[in-house]
Amino acid sequence: MSSGPEEKVHLRLTRAEALVLFDWVARLDAQKNLPVEDRAEELVLWRIEGQLESVLVEPLGPNYRDAVEAARNEVRGSER
Numbered sequence: 001m002s003s004g005p006e007e008k009v010h011l012r013l014t015r016a017e018a019l020v021l022f023d024w025v026a027r028l029d030a031q032k033n034l035p036v037e038d039r040a041e042e043l044v045l046w047r048i049e050g051q052l053e054s055v056l057v058e059p060l061g062p063n064y065r066d067a068v069e070a071a072r073n074e075v076r077g078s079e080r
Helices: 015-030 039-055 064-077
Strands: none
Touching (some): 015 039
């Protein structure tokens, strides 16, 4: 099976997982010193951040930090 350059890959995340991932990528981006070896890695992280930002409402809410902490707890709780 060959894949073309435009073939899409879809990931399934819970809302909590998506929020945790968004927060982490946004913090990396805010540092202006992403630990990347190649510009392509930076572009992919920006695209992920943008896609998550377009579906999450929590980053715009007044209780964003609380929402992230609750999401982290939920994700940690799902380890069991």
